[in-house]
Amino acid sequence: MRCVIARYPFDLTKSGVLESMKGITPEPSVGESVTIGRRTYPVKQVGQVITRQDRRDFSAGEILRAMNRLGFTCHGLPHATTPEHAPSPVQQASAMLGAPAAL
Numbered sequence: 001m002r003c004v005i006a007r008y009p010f011d012l013t014k015s016g017v018l019e020s021m022k023g024i025t026p027e028p029s030v031g032e033s034v035t036i037g038r039r040t041y042p043v044k045q046v047g048q049v050i051t052r053q054d055r056r057d058f059s060a061g062e063i064l065r066a067m068n069r070l071g072f073t074c075h076g077l078p079h080a081t082t083p084e085h086a087p088s089p090v091q092q093a094s095a096m097l098g099a100p101a102a103l
C-alpha cells in the first residue's frame with residue numbers, strides 16, 4: 001500500500017512491517033500505540049523503524065492512519081479517569097478546616 005508519511009511516499013505491506021518490527025523491543029508506551037504481532041509499540045517507535053526517519057519528522061496521526069489501513073490494531077490515548085463524586089474545592093477546603101461541608 002502506498003502512503004505518504006512526512007511528505008515522502010512509502011510502499012508499505014503488512015508483512016514488511018511485521019518483518020521490520022521483528023526483534024525490536026517495545027519501549028514503554030504512554031500515548032498512542034499499535035499492536036504488531038503480540039507486542040504493543042508506541043506509534044512514534046513504529047514510525048521511526050519503518051520509515052528510518054527521525055520521530056520529529058512525522059506525526060503520530062500519519063502512522064496511525066497507515067497502520068489502520070494495513071489492518072493493525074491501533075490504540076488511542078488513554079482516557080483520564082476521575083472519581084465520580086470528587087469533592088469541590090469548597091468542600092475540600094471545608095474538610096481541611098474541620099468544618100462540615102456545605103451542600
